[in-house]
Amino acid sequence: MKAIIRTGDGAPDVLQLGEVPSPKPTRTQLLVDVKATALNRADLIQRRGGYPPPPGESEILGLEIAGIVSAIGDAVEGVAKGDKVFGLVGGGGYAEQAVIDYRMAMPIPDEWSFEQAAAVPEVFFTASENIFTLGGVAAGETILIHAGGSGVGSAGIQMAHHAGACVFVTAGTPKKIDNCVALGAVAGINYKTADFVAEIQRLTEGQGVDVVLDFIGAPYLARNLSILKTKGRLLQVGLMGGATTEISLNTVMRNRLMIIGSVMRPQSLEEKIAITERFMARWLPELKAGTLRPVIDTVFPLARARQAHEYMEANRNFGKILLRVD
Ligand SMILES: NC(=O)c1ccc[n+]([C@@H]2O[C@H](COP(=O)([O-])OP(=O)(O)OC[C@H]3O[C@@H](n4cnc5c(N)ncnc54)[C@H](OP(=O)(O)O)[C@@H]3O)[C@@H](O)[C@H]2O)c1
Known part of the structure; x- marks a missing residue:
């Protein structure tokens, strides 16, 4: 699959589109064809070599995804291939495919775009x-x-x-x-x-x-x-x-x-599942009803991740910067 990789000798923070192996879902994970992901401030630090992913998480940047389920682990319940889902991930979002525990994957409301969904979790x-x-x-x-x-x-x-x-x-x-x-x-x-x-x-x-x-x-x-x-x-x-x-x-x-x-990413899977459940109970209905909305500043194609980072570094955004994965 294609993904944004960190490259460069002496300039380790270069971001480039490259080929990497697709991730393999565990028994409780979904493999998702990513359609949109989003930038977070922490990505800028990770790009420069700080804020490493917790053990077992992808080295690829990207803390949230929205896309279509393309494979499921054999212990997954209530989610099927073809479902549209979004959610928080420990890494791996800047890619054509990513894995997410099925208990952290939320169904994308019918009327939402993938960009809208990817702008929400983090x-x-x-x-x-x-x-x-x-x-x-x-x-x-x-x-x-x-x-x-x-x-x-x-x-x-x-x-x-x-x-x-x-x-x-x-x-x-x-x-x-x-x-x-x-x-x-x-x-x-x-x-x-x-x-x-x-x-x-x-x-x-x-x-x-x-x-x-x-x-x-x-x-x-x-x-x-x-x-x-x-x-x-x-x-x-x-x-x-x-x-x-x-x-x-x-x-x-x-x-x-x-x-x-507090910091979100290093929390345990159980804690993050509980966070997802609290969000779904209290806030997802408000977002679905349009009472609240994700604020999207700009959408860049995945290949322009580096330009998207420069835009965030310049503090130009109001709200979220998205990456569209075609
Ligand atoms: N603990 C967690 O779990 C967690 C999770 C997510 C995010 N965060 C943190 O939340 C913060 C916001 O993240 P984000 O992704 O939403 O950021 P963002 O969209 O990139 O926005 C950051 C904004 O902060 C302002 N800013 C930057 N440096 C500043 C400084 N030195 N003094 C005052 N204002 C400054 C800038 O706006 P102005 O034009 O107004 O200066 C900038 O646009 C980051 O610190 C991030 O690490 C924490």
Whole structure:
């Protein structure tokens, strides 16, 4: 099969279309003819040699797929050849064929394109698990979502707004902020021209927020903690600005704060099946009904994966960047 492979002597992050053996499904896996996959920020790190796949997962990039089942393992139940499915994978998405455990494969609603389906799993799972399962955001609470224009941000804004929370965002351009407001944010802060701490204090009349969903890390940690209300929660989901810093723990103790971190890919199969089931119960019906939608910025052909990465690296996308597999 054709797949995007990492090549290059001394330039290991070159991405090229090449020929590799097709994956073989285990007893509980489906072999899927991939029709669409999507980029995630972690792919940029993996391309450069960081963020290696967990043991047993494909070395090929790509954390989510949508396509047609072409073979099934002998312990698979409830899925047949020819079914259209989408879901989260531990790797292997940037390819003509990929494998997925049948308990993580969700049926693609009739009216959806493969691109729409491939834009959903990673960002909706991440937002849902962090904002609700770990963060316990409830109606009437306030949440600040950093990088509101990211794939995860574009899903999180819609979900938190739908759940009755008051959503603030940060983003790097006025256009991204407008787009966040159109998805349900109450207000946006351009972090390049304004101090988000001062702005949150102004917008909340000095109250602060119940929850912060953060992808920036070290440079934001002290400031994130400073705007949390008593019993506030900081959800640490990314480290785009760095991982190491020093803070005083006074605020954490005095205000009874919680700092909760999580990463999706290294979790066990059982945990990821449970995440898929929670998503299917609470959010898939909303997506099917059109109450929420995956935000797609651009679709590139698979062969142009490298250009798609450069587009993401330049922070040009609002929402998801897709790869179409012809
Ligand atoms: N823990 C998990 O399980 C998990 C799962 C999925 C994703 N993530 C993390 O979630 C984050 C978003 O992922 P994604 O794929 O949705 O990203 P994405 O679509 O590439 O969006 C990232 C956006 O973040 C902003 N940004 C980049 N560097 C920044 C910096 N140093 N300071 C402030 N803003 C910055 C940029 O928007 P502006 O134009 O607004 O600057 C950029 O467009 C990443 O950190 C990723 O690793 C974590």
